[in-house]
Amino acid sequence: MTIMKAAVQKIAEQVKALPESELDEFLSWLAEYQIGRPDKWDKEIERDSQKGGALNPILKRVREDIASGRTRPLDEVLDNP
Numbered sequence: 072m073t074i075m076k077a078a079v080q081k082i083a084e085q086v087k088a089l090p091e092s093e094l095d096e097f098l099s100w101l102a103e104y105q106i107g108r109p110d111k112w113d114k115e116i117e118r119d120s121q122k123g124g125a126l127n128p129i130l131k132r133v134r135e136d137i138a139s140g141r142t143r144p145l146d147e148v149l150d151n152p
Contacts, residue, residue: 075083089097109117119125136142 086094086097116126120130
């Protein structure tokens, strides 16, 4: 079982005590809140995509492949297994 900090434990207890209608409202709010926050993965991708980032060699090759015509539109690939 995960050990929660006191503040998180208190919030968890309060959430458990909510009436069903308020729980639904809270969970909807929480989902919207989470969607609006970039997570660690998003931040890493953004950082790695910047000039000098870890994805630069891959992005360079992709751009070269597109420019030289070595790619096909995704819908062609998906329609022709």
